[in-house]
Amino acid sequence: MSLILLAAQEKWPEFDESWKALMSTDGSVDDLVGALRLALDKKRLSRCLPMIKEHAQSLEGRGRAADAARLYGMAVQGGGPPGELAAPLYEAAAKAWSAETWWEAYTRLSGLKADLGDPRKSWVAFERLTWFQVGRLVYHGGGWGTGEVTDVALEALDLSIRFTSGRRDRFPLNAAMEIFEPLPENDLRSQHFRDPDALRKKIKEEPLAVLRNVLERHHGRASTVSIKNALAQVGVDGTAWNGWWRKARKQAESSEWFKVTGTPLRGDVQLLHNAMDAVADLKRQLENATSLADVLARVREQLTGNQDERMRAMLLEVLEAKAAHPNEPLPLRMAAWLLLREERGATPDPLSETLRAAAAQPPPADPGKTPALWAHFQSLPGLREQERCVSALQEVLGDGWADEAVRNLQHAPSGMAKLLVDTLYAAGRASDLGAAYKDLLARPLRAPEVLISLARLGEAGKLPGELPTAVQRAQALLALASYLYVNRRGDANNLRSNTRLVEFLTKGKDSMLRRLLHGADPEAIASLQRTVQRGVDEAIDNQFTDIYMRATPVAMRAALAFFWENDRVYTTRKGLDRRKAELHHLREVKIPANQDAIGRAAAMGDLSENSEWEAAIEEQRNLTTRASEIEGELRRAVTIEDEILPEGIVSPGTHVTYKDLGTGAVHAITILGPWDTDGADQVVSYRAPLAAGLLGKRPGDKVQVQLPSGTLGVEVVAVETHPLGD
Secondary structure (H helix, E strand, O other): OHHHHHHHOOOHHHHHHHHHHHHOOOOOOHHHHHHHHHHHHOOOHHHHHHHHHHHHHHHHHOOOHHHHHHHHHHHHHOOOOHHHHHHHHHHHHHHHHOOOOOHHHHHHHHOOOOOOOOOHHHHHHHHHHHOOOOOOEEEEOOOOEEEEEEEEEOOOOEEEEEEOOOOEEEEEHHHHHHHEEEEOOOOHHHHHHHOHHHHHHHHHHOHHHHHHHHHHHOOOEEEHHHHHHHHHOOOOOHHHHHHHHHHHHHHHHOOOOEEEEEOOOOEEEEEOOOOOOHHHHHHHHHHOOOOHHHHHHHHHHHHOOOOOHHHHHHHHHHHHHHHOOOOOOHHHHHHHHHHHHHHHOOOOHHHHHHHHHHHHOOOOOOOOOOOHHHHHHHHOOOHHHHHHHHHHHHHHHHHHHHHHHHHOHHHOOHHHHHHHHHHHHHOOOHHHHHHHHHHHHHOOOOOHHHHHHHHHHHOOOOOOOOOOOHHHHHHHHHHHHHHHHHOOOOOHHHHHHHHHHHHHHHOOOOOHHHHHHOOOOHHHHHHHHHHHHOOOOHHHHHHHHHHHHHHOOHHHHHHHOOOOOOOOEEEOHHHHHHHHHHHHHHHHHHHHHHHHHHHHHHOOOOHHHOHHHHHHHHHHHHHHHHHHHHHHHHHOEEEHHHOOOOOOOOOOOEEEEEEEOOOOOEEEEEEEOOOOOOOOOOEEEOOOHHHHHHOOOOOOOEEEEEEOOEEEEEEEEEEEEOOOOO
16 A cells, blocks of 8 residues: 555555556555545645646557546546546446446446536535445445345335344435445454454464554544444444454554554554664654653563574663663662563662661661561562562662561561572571461461462461461461452552462362361351351352361351341342343343443544543443342352241241330331342341341340431341242
């Protein structure tokens, strides 16, 4: 598409030279016609009129009447004199297509004829009509998407189209001219229609080829938003788009045929007519970046998998220069120096000086406060940078690194913890690690990642020294599990530590949690239940519940807790079926309907100002979140019919009569599950304030129930088992 690129970049002298070269050959004029359309959009087509006429006459002389007609048509659209061009345009069109079965119908419908004074509108309509042939692809931006012409009825002047969804419909030809965009076979939408599996493979394996397709559709240059919209039209959005765009943008930045400007979210990509020096161009962009954070992110991305030594050397050179600016935040500068150290195999002097100065500072008077050196480690922005600190610590402190690390192990940041523990173990400091493990078991919330790393060694028997009992160790790890689970939202470190701890405690048939509690006293296990009830991951909860039920006598279980005092969801079988039906409706009806709505919205074009797209995406988030919530509830669901109800005690599955101590009025409610109250008269969820206040009470008990409207004093009059089968 060299002519299109030259027109897009308005390099008119080069454009004319390339055009003249084309005129001397029998090459295709498709690229030229596309370039002339772009010149028309730029209001620069008038400069091309003399060469258009010359080229068209040359094509006629070589028997290429169809191509000549296309060029005459562009001349007419560009403001060429109708009186001079109308006759040769019609003659070329007649030579090219008058033998076709559709000629008469299409000329009549478009109004194209020999004696037409101004053929502009007629030619545009006729050219669009000629696209409507069986097997050709078109695109409907109003919701139907891509379709294939399967039939053209010339007598009825309509055509049939089969769309990607399988839907078929007929359209009048005069309407089809207005609502359908012709699609060439190299368009991504065409490729998706013809062979979606092949396109998916191409998107995954050839991101730069896909990006080129998008840019060619946009005359060689497109914004990030336009590229995102184009990929959304072939089903690549959300996380799939993010992954593809990172890979495609990185490859484009390293390519001599693409120019990338702006940020990943707000930028554009240009397809170049002449190859450029990709290294020099990227260097200019990095040098002009506003912050070290931007440079560091792009350098990290480009270094991954990039084997071009010249490119790698440039990236490190620019990063080093940016990190030298004292006005940049020190944690970012340290992250840059650590990356340079890893890539070059030599520690930058500023990094050595910074770490040695921090190590030389006296320790804080309060041992709970973080020393200066470890505060630097904690300030680093990423886990990878924190991990790199282990080798930097060894280099800066020499033989004294292990003593420093043992003294301050509790201050090691998350990314540094595991490697530091393993490195100390390999250095023969197992006894020190054993002492640290014992110390952190007594204060498990102080350094979660360090404790988890020590537990892996300690519970494998690799750390010498006397440890607390197995139950005490389980208590500490469960306390940490509860803390991490409750505080995981919005905290990436806690979320990551929670995942690691859950795996450590529950993985395998003979899991660590089962081993720690094997043979433990039932009362000791029962005492751990209060920790678990504060909230832990579902996998831990399920395993502990199984251990608890096997180890604890029935009488003790009843004395310690009622069956509903956990995070299970108690419901009747009817309520469970109702909830399952709701999930099925979400999965099979609402979510597919929403996906169709997203497809229709995406087909409307620019998504940056597309309210239908935004609404459909928001609904998608709500629906998938709701479905996930229900799935989680169903995993915790227990039917009330399967429980043994405590006799004479208010519980889920009972009919309760109570008296309002304020008014003396007597009321009755049936307490069931949260999924049993829909439309049921006098049925209250056991989680509702009134029912929750009555749970566990017996007839004659008086209680103050906290309601949203205030406190209500009630007396339980009678408790009966509800006939759940009714």
